[in-house]
Amino acid sequence: MQQAVFVTDIGKPLTLGTRAIPEPKEGEVQIKVLSTLLAPHDTYGLDLGLFIGERLPFILGTNIAGTITSAPPTSPFNNGDLVFGLGDPLHPTPDMSGLQQYALLNAESSAKIPEGFTPDEMVTFPVNATTSFAALFDMKGFGFPAPLPFPQPTESKELQGFNAKKTTILVIGGGSAVGKLAIQLAKLAGIGNIITIASSSRTEELKQLGASHIVDRHATPEAIQAEIREIVRGEGLRYIYDCVSWDHEFSISLLAEKGEGVLLTLHPAEKAQEVAKKLRPEARVQFILGTAAFIQPHAKAFWDALPTWVKEGNLNVGKVRVVEGLDLKAIEEALAGFRDGSAVVPGAVHPNCA
Ligand SMILES: NC(=O)c1ccc[n+]([C@@H]2O[C@H](COP(=O)([O-])OP(=O)(O)OC[C@H]3O[C@@H](n4cnc5c(N)ncnc54)[C@H](OP(=O)(O)O)[C@@H]3O)[C@@H](O)[C@H]2O)c1
Known part of the structure; x- marks a missing residue:
């Protein structure tokens, strides 16, 4: 089992709970989440149920980075690889959400973190x-x-x-x-x-x-x-x-x-x-919707190019402020920052830090 932060009721405070660690199917990888960047759509998810609909309890966090802990034999990645990728808020289960210690990513919408960059920097890109x-x-x-x-x-x-x-x-x-x-x-x-x-x-x-x-x-x-x-x-x-x-x-x-x-x-x-x-x-x-499905058939080509664009300085990493651990108060505060559209430094949550 692992710890996760749940939206249990739309418009109500988040709750901390446990759930099984999801197992990857073909085309997916399991990662230990080192960083997940909160974004405005997470706030709309909590406040209005955006993307969540009836799927309660659900988990927020679509920008995900971490270490691969399980990859099917055909995967382009290996255990121990440091990757970043696009979660899926429309997935039938919250397996592809970041506010939990272990999550799944689609290999096609993920890439290795380029040398010299950190998970907190690379989670500023996926969505x-x-x-x-x-x-x-x-x-x-x-x-x-x-x-x-x-x-x-x-x-x-x-x-x-x-x-x-x-x-x-x-x-x-x-x-x-x-x-x-x-x-x-x-x-x-x-x-x-x-x-x-x-x-x-x-x-x-x-x-x-x-x-x-x-x-x-x-x-x-x-x-x-x-x-x-x-x-x-x-x-x-x-x-x-x-x-x-x-x-x-x-x-x-x-x-x-x-x-x-x-x-x-x-x-x-x-x-x-x-x-x-x-x-x-x-x-x-x-x-326009920032999902892998929306940019098909180019998702793979995009994810192949993205780390290079960052490494070569064509795309700058964004600023983040770190939230250590699944700290409900700090996560709620980070989500609240998006409510009025003013400039905020988004929160990068580290679910595996105490
Ligand atoms: N459809 C999708 O898939 C998708 C994907 C990503 C984001 N979004 C949406 O896009 C919006 C932006 O997301 P974000 O994460 O990029 O937000 P963000 O970084 O938090 O954006 C905040 C910035 O927006 C600017 N801003 C706010 N109101 C403005 C206005 N009326 N005119 C011009 N600039 C304004 C301000 O810039 P200044 O500092 O210059 O004032 C502010 O610093 C959010 O509503 C988000 O939900 C949608």
């Missing part, structure tokens, strides 16, 4: 890098040619005559973890003009990552619109990735009035699609 990879390179996202050795999408009309250098994207919420990864991935893909709406205090940081223009998110909507219009010389935007908004009217208003604009959102898009029908009937609004 957020998958999400921004999906937004930029999946055909349900912008469908840009990915900086990866897999066949590039050809079916997209949008990409006929595509020229990365001449392409402009807007990342709304460039100061968020997903936003920063989007800026870095866009730079890696050679996108020539990366505009972002973020706090002006982040100007230097985001320019370093690859942003060309930082528009202050604390300005009035009219001032933001005017500044963006000036940057794009009066043309509307064709590619907008909104990492932070729940209400998309403003984002939609920034899309080009004519042509096939694309707005990608990380929050449910039904309402945004309704608004877009009225304001920008030719535009496409798409909800």
Whole structure:
């Protein structure tokens, strides 16, 4: 048996309990969890039941790093390998969740931790890098040619005559973890003009990552619109990735009035699609989900490339604050930090430390 932190009731405090150590099937590995990074969707899971639904009791934690303790003979990994990977909050059981001492990962959505990096650094990537990879390179996202050795999408009309250098994207919420990864991935893909709406205090940081223009998110909507219009010389935007908004009217208003604009959102898009029908009937609004299923068939190629991108300095690790042990009070505090959308240093929990 092992210790785990459970969501037993939606909206109620977490509880500490025990459960059996899950055994890996073909394609999976069992890991001793050294670090699991809490993210906003964990807070929405606890508060609103996001992803959990009726599957109570459930366990939070989708960003997972640890040591392999059991791998089927056909696995690309060996016992003792230090890996990081994407858990699965939609798995029928909580086996692929991080707030427990031992968890399972899909081998295809995991990679070895590159030399010189720690589990706490590498857990900053799984969900957020998958999400921004999906937004930029999946055909349900912008469908840009990915900086990866897999066949590039050809079916997209949008990409006929595509020229990365001449392409402009807007990342709304460039100061968020997903936003920063989007800026870095866009730079890696050679996108020539990366505009972002973020706090002006982040100007230097985001320019370093690859942003060309930082528009202050604390300005009035009219001032933001005017500044963006000036940057794009009066043309509307064709590619907008909104990492932070729940209400998309403003984002939609920034899309080009004519042509096939694309707005990608990380929050449910039904309402945004309704608004877009009225304001920008030719535009496409798409909800992006940072899961392995969403980026198929490219999940393996992505996970093969991710450690190299980090090692070569193309993607920066995020900051974390460590929570030692399955300390319910400290975990609740870390989750509470995401409730108002302000800047927080996310908590990396070490389930195996007392
Ligand atoms: N659909 C999915 O699969 C998926 C995956 C990952 C994340 N998400 C969602 O994406 C959102 C961001 O996640 P995260 O982990 O990256 O969050 P985070 O790092 O905690 O983001 C916090 C930052 O967001 C920025 N921000 C907040 N409100 C903003 C606004 N109105 N305009 C511009 N910037 C704003 C602030 O940046 P400044 O410091 O610049 O003010 C703040 O520092 C969350 O709601 C999360 O649930 C969804």
